[in-house]
Amino acid sequence: MKAEDIQAILDKRKKEGGGLIAILEDVQAKYGCLPQEALKIVSKSTGRSMVDVFAVATFYRSFSLKPRGRHLVSVCVGTACHVRRSALIVQEFEKQLAIARGQTTSDREFTLETVNCLGACAIGPIVVVDGHYFSQVNVGHVSRILKKVRDGLDKVEVKGDERIFPVEVSCPRCNHTFMDRTHLIDGKPSIRVTIAFGNQHGWLRLSSLYGSYNVESEYEVPPQAIVNFFCPHCHTELIGGWDCPECGAPTVPMIVRNGGIVQICSRKGCRYHMLDLTRHA
Amino acid sequence: MAEKILLKNVGIPGSERLETYRSRGGYRALEKALRELKPSEVTDAVKKSGLRGRGGAGFPTGLKWSFVPKDVPGPRYLCCNADEGEPGTFKDRVILENDPHMLLEGIAISCFALSVVEAFIYIRGEFALGAERLERAVAEAEEAGLLGPNVLGSDFGLKVHVHRGAGSYICGEETALLESLEGKRGLPRLKPPFPASVGLYGRPTVINNVETLSCVPSIVQNGPEWFASIGTKGNTGPKLFAVSGHVERPGVYELPLGVTLRELLFEYAGGIRGGRGLKAVMPGGSSTPVITAEQADVKMDFDSLAAVGSALGSGAVIVMDDATCMVEVALGLTKFYRHESCGQCTPCREGLGWMVRLLEGIEFGRGSTADIDLLLEIASGISGKTLCPMGDAAVIPAQSTIARFRDEYESHVRTGGCPFKSAAGKVE
Ligand SMILES: Cc1cc2nc3c(=O)[nH]c(=O)nc-3n(C[C@H](O)[C@H](O)[C@H](O)COP(=O)(O)O)c2cc1C
Ligand code: FES
Numbered sequence: 248m249k250a251e252d253i254q255a256i257l258d259k260r261k262k263e264g265g266g267l268i269a270i271l272e273d274v275q276a277k278y279g280c281l282p283q284e285a286l287k288i289v290s291k292s293t294g295r296s297m298v299d300v301f302a303v304a305t306f307y308r309s310f311s312l313k314p315r316g317r318h319l320v321s322v323c324v325g326t327a328c329h330v331r332r333s334a335l336i337v338q339e340f341e342k343q344l345a346i347a348r349g350q351t352t353s354d355r356e357f358t359l360e361t362v363n364c365l366g367a368c369a370i371g372p373i374v375v376v377d378g379h380y381f382s383q384v385n386v387g388h389v390s391r392i393l394k395k396v397r398d399g400l401d402k403v404e405v406k407g408d409e410r411i412f413p414v415e416v417s418c419p420r421c422n423h424t425f426m427d428r429t430h431l432i433d434g435k436p437s438i439r440v441t442i443a444f445g446n447q448h449g450w451l452r453l454s455s456l457y458g459s460y461n462v463e464s465e466y467e468v469p470p471q472a473i474v475n476f477f478c479p480h481c482h483t484e485l486i487g488g489w490d491c492p493e494c495g496a497p498t499v500p501m502i503v504r505n506g507g508i509v510q511i512c513s514r515k516g517c518r519y520h521m522l523d524l525t526r527h528a
Numbered sequence: 529m530a531e532k533i534l535l536k537n538v539g540i541p542g543s544e545r546l547e548t549y550r551s552r553g554g555y556r557a558l559e560k561a562l563r564e565l566k567p568s569e570v571t572d573a574v575k576k577s578g579l580r581g582r583g584g585a586g587f588p589t590g591l592k593w594s595f596v597p598k599d600v601p602g603p604r605y606l607c608c609n610a611d612e613g614e615p616g617t618f619k620d621r622v623i624l625e626n627d628p629h630m631l632l633e634g635i636a637i638s639c640f641a642l643s644v645v646e647a648f649i650y651i652r653g654e655f656a657l658g659a660e661r662l663e664r665a666v667a668e669a670e671e672a673g674l675l676g677p678n679v680l681g682s683d684f685g686l687k688v689h690v691h692r693g694a695g696s697y698i699c700g701e702e703t704a705l706l707e708s709l710e711g712k713r714g715l716p717r718l719k720p721p722f723p724a725s726v727g728l729y730g731r732p733t734v735i736n737n738v739e740t741l742s743c744v745p746s747i748v749q750n751g752p753e754w755f756a757s758i759g760t761k762g763n764t765g766p767k768l769f770a771v772s773g774h775v776e777r778p779g780v781y782e783l784p785l786g787v788t789l790r791e792l793l794f795e796y797a798g799g800i801r802g803g804r805g806l807k808a809v810m811p812g813g814s815s816t817p818v819i820t821a822e823q824a825d826v827k828m829d830f831d832s833l834a835a836v837g838s839a840l841g842s843g844a845v846i847v848m849d850d851a852t853c854m855v856e857v858a859l860g861l862t863k864f865y866r867h868e869s870c871g872q873c874t875p876c877r878e879g880l881g882w883m884v885r886l887l888e889g890i891e892f893g894r895g896s897t898a899d900i901d902l903l904l905e906i907a908s909g910i911s912g913k914t915l916c917p918m919g920d921a922a923v924i925p926a927q928s929t930i931a932r933f934r935d936e937y938e939s940h941v942r943t944g945g946c947p948f949k950s951a952a953g954k955v956e
Contacts, residue, residue, distance in 0.1 A: 266711030308695030
């Protein structure tokens with residue numbers, strides 16, 4: 248921890264407005280916890296007593312005085328998830344990580360906590376790891392979730408997974424190919440489309456390996472954002488016939504060469520996709 | 529299916545953007561309020577519409593507004609409660625993420641009515657996407673002159689701040705929310721004085737829920753009579769119901785107040801999961817007393833639910849099928865409240881820990897009949913004896929499950945454990 252970093256946070260907050268809680272949130276975001284030295288600096292600079300600062304730091308759940316693990320696993324035990332047996336999921340995480348809830352593994356990789364309702368009860372039981380939501384979790388999913396986290400939540404191991412194979416796709420309207428042979432992802436030509444979200448407008452390249460979720464984009468798409476997809480050639484918006492059965496966002500259709508259609512969910516982070524090789528466009 | 533008012537834009541691509549909202553008639557109500565109405569006329573319209581608070585207590589919104597003293601000089605504030613922490617509740621989230629401009633328009637009209645020039649939205653820390661969209665919506669609206677110094681070219685100016693919470697259920701309680709906004713621990717204040725006279729930074733303050741404020745534009749646009757024609761007498765307008773638990777199609781449903789529970793569960797939410805039987809429902813979030821399958825014909829509104837000994841609360845409908853152990857439900861919730869107790873009042877802080885130990889005893893086969901009565905006794909020693917209504921809320925799960933399912937507690941005691949345990953492992 249460096250005193251200058253804390254000072255920078257304090258200066259920024261002084262300029263933008265925002266009281267003690269906002270300052271502590273920034274410190275927590277930077278260090279993953281609230282180091283005592285940092286609290287001392289905050290206390291001195293804000294003129295709030297150490298008792299006061301400490302009281303606020305221990306009152307709110309998002310603050311932690313002790314360092315947390317690299318990955319934070321939050322299992323919802325709110326009522327709606329509870330009646331769908333989330334207690335068993337907590338037990339399974341405890342067993343597999345060999346820690347109790349509230350603890351951190353000795354290698355500092357995982358912290359396990361329980362939370363009460365994440366406001367996503369309709370798709371419970373909910374487990375959130377580092378901001379990634381896993382819905383309708385059951386005990387059998389636990390080891391898979393942990394493996395995914397260890398592998399990196401955004402990365403997909405391509406080699407040796409037989410469910411992964413390459414596809415070539417084109418626009419359902421103008422039939423121009425989306426394949427970009429100059430830009431490789433997973434070592435294969437990528438699928439290039441145009442996307443828009445918020446005020447941003449730019450390219451997105453998807454892996455052409457069906458089953459891989461690797462993407463690159465001009466602008467960082469915020470998690471959970473629903474993105475509008477366009478054909479880079481005819482600029483038609485790609486709108487699917489139905490909504491994603493997992494998250495309700497619209498799906499995006501693309502024509503598969505040699506027949507068939509692939510639909511992917513337009514929400515960042517949602518992994519729904521469907522390949523229908525029997526349907527001819 | 530009734531016409532949608534609160535969810536009319538949900539599902540439209542880019543619904544969270546200003547251009548989409550405006551293209552669908554958004555901000556016309558604000559324009560109408562500023563051009564054609566006096567602030568007091570807006571308050572009168574809200575009064576006449578019969579709108580009652582959607583945050584839990586169902587307090588008439590127009591009446592609440594009229595408590596703000598007119599003649600006190602200096603600033604006054606409006607706080608939008610977007611803390612949505614009541615277990616089972618996920619309705620405000622839908623508005624925050626999908627239609628933030630509807631909320632902002634509601635806030636702007638309400639501030640105009642109350643002569644407020646600075647408003648705060650206190651959003652739950654976990655709602656990262658909602659906060660992001662809300663912040664962007666504020667920026668968009670400021671740029672378009674819909675918020676900021678001269679709203680739509682008028683003399684009325686408004687600054688809206690988005691404040692993110694840091695993970696605490698009690699901060700949803702209005703006075704704790706004010707403390708938290710001031711950068712302190714969320715410890716509820718003693719009332720009176722009420723926030724309407726002494727609120728944020730000691731100034732007159734109105735606190736309203738997201739859904740409440742989101743009803744305001746349509747009241748101004750379509751008139752209070754129109755709003756009052758939806759729902760039942762004394763319980764007017766549309767309501768968002770967040771249905772979760774053991775139903776086939778959980779989700780948020782917008783229906784007029786007064787729809788029956790049966791209709792909501794079986795026509796909209798697809799019935800009980802796996803064709804099982806309905807056992808119990810918490811009709812308004814975890815702080816509302818459970819009702820049983822026999823009461824499924826109750827109308828989902830403030831007064832009808834109160835008449836059967838429960839409450840509409842936040843409109844979070846938690847459904848439990850016949851394989852659910854009520855002792856376990858009560859235990860889980862009592863633990864939650866014990867953890868979230870702010871610790872100021874001894875009955876709540878100490879009593880809830882005691883109740884958890886007794887409930888654990890019963891659930892895990894160490895309980896006695898005397899423990900069941902003791903639970904009720906402790907509960908009555910907490911209820912009504914705390915600074916804020918959290919004490920009352922916290923004992924409701926145990927109290928109401930004992931009241932309706934005492935035989936289940938007794939069979940735990942008799943058989944020395946939970947009769948549902950074997951089922952527990954099997955579900956899912
Ligand atoms: C323990 C507790 C938690 C509460 N949590 C919330 C909440 O998360 N959101 C909310 O809108 N109201 C919550 N309330 C109700 C608020 O105190 C307040 O009544 C409400 O925000 C007023 O808005 P309304 O009149 O529009 O309903 C809570 C109350 C208590 C006692
Ligand atoms: S109870 Fe788990 S998300 Fe609401």
